[in-house]
Amino acid sequence: MMEYEILGNSVQTWIISLLFVLGAFVVVKLISFLSRKFLEPLVRRTRTGVDDIVYYSLEPPLKFAVMLLGIWIAIHRLVYPDDLVKYVDNAYRILIVLDVTWVLARLSGALLQRYWGQKSDGHFQKMTPVVKRTVLVLVWIIGTVTALSNVGVDINALWGTLGIGGIAFALAAQDTVKNIFGAITIFTDKPFGIGDTINVNGMEGTVVDVGMRSTRILGYDRRITSYPNYKITDASIVNISSEPMRRVTVKLGLTYDTTARKMAEALDILRSLPAKVENVSRNPSDITAYFSEYADSSLNITFYYYIEKQGDILKAMSDMNMAILESFGEAGLEFAFPTRTLFVQQDGSECRTDGGPTAGR
Template sequence: MKAALHLFRVLILGAITLALASPAVAQSLPGAEIPEEEPVKPAPDPFGRETPRSMVTGLLQALGDADYLRAAQFFAMTADEQSSSIENAEVEMAPDQRIEEEGQGGGDPPDAAQRDLERAADLARKLQIALDRGGSLLPFPVLSNASTGVIDDGLAEDFERVGNLAAEEAGAPILLQQIEVDGTKQWRIASETENAIEQFVPAEAVEQVSAEEGTSVAGAPLLDWLKLIGLALLAFAAFRLLAALLMVILRRVIATHDTSPAYRFLDAAMPPLSLYLAVLTFYATADGLGVSIVARQTLLRYAAIVAWIALAWFALRLVDAIARIVTGRMHRAERRQAVTIVSFLRRGAKVVLLAIAVVAVLDTIGLDVTTGIAALGIGGLALALGAQKTIENLVGSVTLIADRPVQVGDAAQIGEVFGTIEDIGMRSTLVRTLDRTLVSIPNGYLASERIENYALRDRFLFHQTIGVTYDTSAEQMEQLLRELRAILADDGNIIDDDARVRFHGFGDSALQIEMFAYFNTRAYPESLAMQETLLFAVMRKLDELGIDFAFPTQTIHLQRDQEA
């Protein structure tokens, strides 16, 4: 028994040892699969040189901070020549010396690399001088934000033109070149532009600018900021004044300017159009002022935001003006369904325009809009669940417009709510009740609810039951029926097809006569007037025949028991 127990313990121990050793054995077996290591992703560029837009932005920030050593990192020579210098220095090192350098955690860069860095810093200073003296860079929104740059610009795929060193278009271009450094592709100022900068800006110009430097704000002279802001305000004031003068002239020329579609359109378009034209003027004249490139590019970037806002403002006012004109015509033509469709399209167009404007402004600010859109795709399920009611109401509004169960201005019974439809929106429908309250009904509920539209009636029903007293004889009843039928036949508002008068039956307290007919009208107030005229004719006829209307009565007979 003890031997069996001992054998059991040995087997358990062996199984545990084999299980622990199996991964190592599997790795050492000839046919075992070795998992592949995931490739190490290169770290993001700390200077943001992945796209032409981010590269130019980073360069301008360095120039604005007067950090020319950091600006030097945006030149091609600090990548190519520096890396080659380091490789040559490592090859020429003795093994013992290389080990010593590595043990110290690195040291100062070789002299060749240091000279290249200083030369690039000097080039950055000269580039700023050239740009301040009339050179130009493409505005921020125009710069490509793709890692590949603009492909169809007529240049090689790894080159990108972002400006000019001189004010003339034929001047030396500022070119970027995409190079690979440490496994990452970066955009840097090309060597062709580096050589052009050396020839374009002499060393004396650097000394002269350094001597003339004064008070600066945010990396640019204060006077340059004032010049640019003054130019922007002057341009807007000039166009606004011209717009006001034009509207005064139009008011005198157009006699009916209050109802003129052309005048209303221009009146709505002039404020945003003046703002947009002022931005275009600022773009066209800012480069000719000879001010700091830092101030110029900063204000041009914000001017692009103002331009997008002006375009969105112009588009929104244009949509409202067109909608008002079309709605007025539809009201005059009594096409109420068209009014509903125009209202829905107006709101949908304004939502789309606002979305485009927001995306454009965010892109101009520098936020990565594509990342946000991708995030919406990742969270699409959560968004769909959260916006389920909103989507349901939107689909319901489309259904209401397509099926047309009700229109604006219709009197309808929707569930327990009765009133007049005032507006069919993208989310809900507004109903004005008889108590003059305004009820908002979600379109998703409205599309599935029973709707009784009173405005679609082609005729109004006249259905009355007349009770006469039981002392009326049969002959009087026959004569009364003949007279009532004659009244219906002589009434021009009655549709003869379904009109009838019948002795309906014996009621509890009256002889009942049914009158059934339809008034030939679609207006409810007019039908009430027709009904009133007909009822008065019936009353006069009963008075003429000496027949009384019955009313609920009871006759109680009391019987007294006789004494035996």
């Protein structure tokens, strides 16, 4: 029975080949057990971080290499056509190079994360994901080209073939290329970093990620919006997180029966209010209040003040508005609202309406 042939190989040969595959699987499990039980605790106890990076980079590719070795021995014990042998050997050459590339990709990613992401300054630290992705793409491109070259693929001819369709591909991928250069521009120009609150063409939110294709912004409605990088670089960007203070404009309208003395009193009240509201700048140069115009139904005042960086903007604005309302009420200053005056002729045959200044009654 053991000498019975299946596809040109005896049952005994098939069983031994399967045992090699099973043995490789057992070795992989043994490596996982030993590394988790002994090697990983030992690596964690050392002060240097180099051994952690090497351990992280080597373990999965090493287990994959063991499985490749077991399957390769099992396959080469079997008898099969020469053409198939060539294809199997070429496939293994590619897999071996890709396994080495996997090691280099994991090693470069871990090194970047540790020595760029943890030890660089704030801006470059926030940009670590983009740098890491770029390096990994380059490593895998080089590894793939090397693997194809090892199996006899003419790389120059391959590039020439790709060049024929390069124009069509470039037209199809022009937005992707623009997005990649947009990410590089964000790197170098540093208009914002991850965690900054920005305003892009009226959309305001917090930057949560900058990728090779898009920048993701978390809006105040807790929704994430992805903007293509090239649109970000072409847009007008306001970095709210970098502003030292936030200027607030308040327009007030008083009734037309407000006297000059009362108007002067209103302006004095506004100039004194920042000293009474928390997180509002008390610097006199940051406080502006002036009688701005005669409107249709009101005497208008324009008031500027600044909220300090550490302050809650919405709360400071609310506190200031409450202070204005209370102070004007105590001073007897009345706010105006739009009104119309009706004129009727004595015979009642014609009437007209005119907008005009009246008290807020």
